[in-house]
Amino acid sequence: MKLGLGLYRHQLNRRSFKFARQCGATHVVAHLVDYFNRGEHSPADSQPTGGTGGWGVAGDPERLWTVGDLRALRNEVNEAGLELEAIENIDPAHWSDVLLDGPRKAEQLEGLKTLIRRIGEAGIPILGYNFSIAGVAGRTTGPLARGGAVSVGMDGIDESPIPQGMVWNMIVNRTAMDAVLPDIDAEELWRRLGDFLNTLLPVAEEAGVRLAAHPDDPPVPRLRGQPRLVNQPHLFQRLLDVNASPSNVLEFCIGTIAEMTEGDVYEAVDRYSSQHRIGYVHLRNVSGKAPRYRETFLDDGDVDIPRVLRILRQNEFDGVVIPDHTPELACDAPWYAGMAYAMGYIRACLDEAEPGPPRP
Helix, strand or coil: CEEEEEEEHHHCCCCHHHHHCCCCCEEEEEECCCCCCCCCCCCCCCCCCECCCCCEEECCCCCCCHHHHHHHHHHHHHCCCCEEEEEECCCCHHHHHHHHHCCCHHHHHHHHHHHHHHHHHHHCCCEEEEECCCCCEEEEEEEEEHEEEEEEECCCCCCCCEEECCCCCCEHHHHHHHCCCCCCHHHHHHHHCCCCCCCCHHHHHHCCEEECCCCCCCCEECCCCCEECCCCCCCCHHHHCCCCCEEEEEEHHHHHHHHHCCCCCCHHHHHHHHCCCCCEEEEEEEEEEEEEEEEEECCCCCCCHHHHHHHHHCCCCEEEECCCCCCCCCCCHHHHHHHHHHHHHHHHHHHHHCCCCCCC
């Protein structure tokens, strides 16, 4: 297994790459979506939370990330002694009508084909995505972790309706914010996912790119009046069974699975890692279950993190593990300090899970 670090768009710079390398990372997972674009939420070095108004404004629907953009990022990551493992998340501006089954769906699917080809041409092996209309919503921020460390939690389901001009937490049409999205059921959302996967997976295979699906976070049946897909562990299998392509894999989020009300997190790790269908792993610890939980330090929640890593090792998972987010420490650089703590903890756990000769 390899240690990686996920970085937001504004953190994709030499300083952050140097920080990742100093923490022992060998890989980077990059967010190219600007979640902090004119939004009202937590400071930019924290994970975006926002309110009913969303995270911010989506990108330019007419401009896909170019091969030049992607190669330049990969080269800068490589110059820091790291590898670029994945691009995480698609800009809502580029697939809003895929999620909503809107009039530009066919056009946007063609755009996503182009994007996947460009990611492959740039030598990046994974594109992570979260097939969700509501996205990540309904969370709170406060001194929720050990010692009053600032962290994220949930205290009930957000039932506020989503404006028609918003999808996946971001505004895609400022002129359509007065009306609300129509209600659909979960089966309709599964149908839309099938269209997405069956259209794009042949292209992904040709491009040498794997599409890695994140589970619903928070994992509740409905959020902001819209259905969810993977909110229980057994539903990962339904997603994998939509299409048997080897490019159809999981962005496996341990914290989200632990928040689910059914199943067992260790059984889920064993089941899906033994199928070799995990693209990369988000490692996070929590206390409680959706819709009421708190994100904790990796050594202080309901999940036995070393046990999770041992199961992954036993099933020969050799991909990248990253801390997706973590409580912040009380200092001048709260996000960096919290991440350094998480990275050190994971590095020690990986060494325990994969015993061998001392690293130079």
